Amino acid sequence: TMRISMNHTFERRVGIWPAGFDEDGELFCNQRYGDWPMEVEDDRMNPWKEPQWYLLSYGKTASASSFTEKKEPKYAVDENVQTWWRAATAKCGEWIQVDLEKSYTVNAVQINFADDGIDIPVPGKIRGTTQARYIEEKDHVTRWKLEGSLDGKNYFMIEDKSEADTDLPHDLIVRLEGVQARFLKLTVIEVPYGQTACISGLRIFGVGDGEKPEAPEFEAYRENELDMMVKIEGTNATGYNILWGSQPDKLYHSHMVFGNEQRIGALVKGKEYYVRVDAFNENGITEGNGVKILRG
Structure with missing residues (x-):
């Protein structure tokens, strides 16, 4: 599970x-671009296959119909699940917009609603002893509509869920x-319990028509x-994937960063590691030039 821990520790x-x-019988798990859209094949698949669509929305300009102090629209495009945009009211029709700064081929959009407390009385019976909680048995809905535009004036519908009967917060x-x-x-139409719209990620994926980033130089x-x-020192990169492992062809650990410096506290005492840094932007992924040895 991924930790949020903003409303509750768990x-x-x-x-x-x-x-x-x-x-060699060694277990691996590929998390390199694990929260990007990926094709899942019916038969055996290459577990190290790179995504075909790239993150377009990171750090782009975001605006909204309204916002709460310290929860501005920019927090919907910072790739941080612990921050979010919160509208100033719970009225139907509050909206948030991302400007990609140029036209892109958009293939996927992930809409991540955030929980920012629930300002209502407990609607039912609290159950349990050491882990007492309320379990909701009523069906709720999350309704919205997603539009696109080339000029910010004329819009077309991408997906209309203004009458949806589902509650899909992600x-x-x-x-x-x-x-x-x-x-x-x-544009947010309705969320469960009539709460204020909160979006932790309006994440947009697709393919740009520019150059991929250069292979980065790095020190580890x-x-x-x-x-x-x-x-890390790189050019034209949105972010980097730091990879490390026990052998050059077993870089099974990864940490995605959007800055140029990262401390990683996941080593084993006395163990030797190999490290590589890949770069990515809206146009693709560039594998690092080489692997460096980190002595035990």
């Missing part, structure tokens, strides 16, 4: 990633053929027996 989300055993809209759009606007060193520091 506030989590469940994640599923490709996993298996290599030819919905994924896929357009295999792609749509051309620069602006994407989400052990700060102590358990921690390593990685410092």
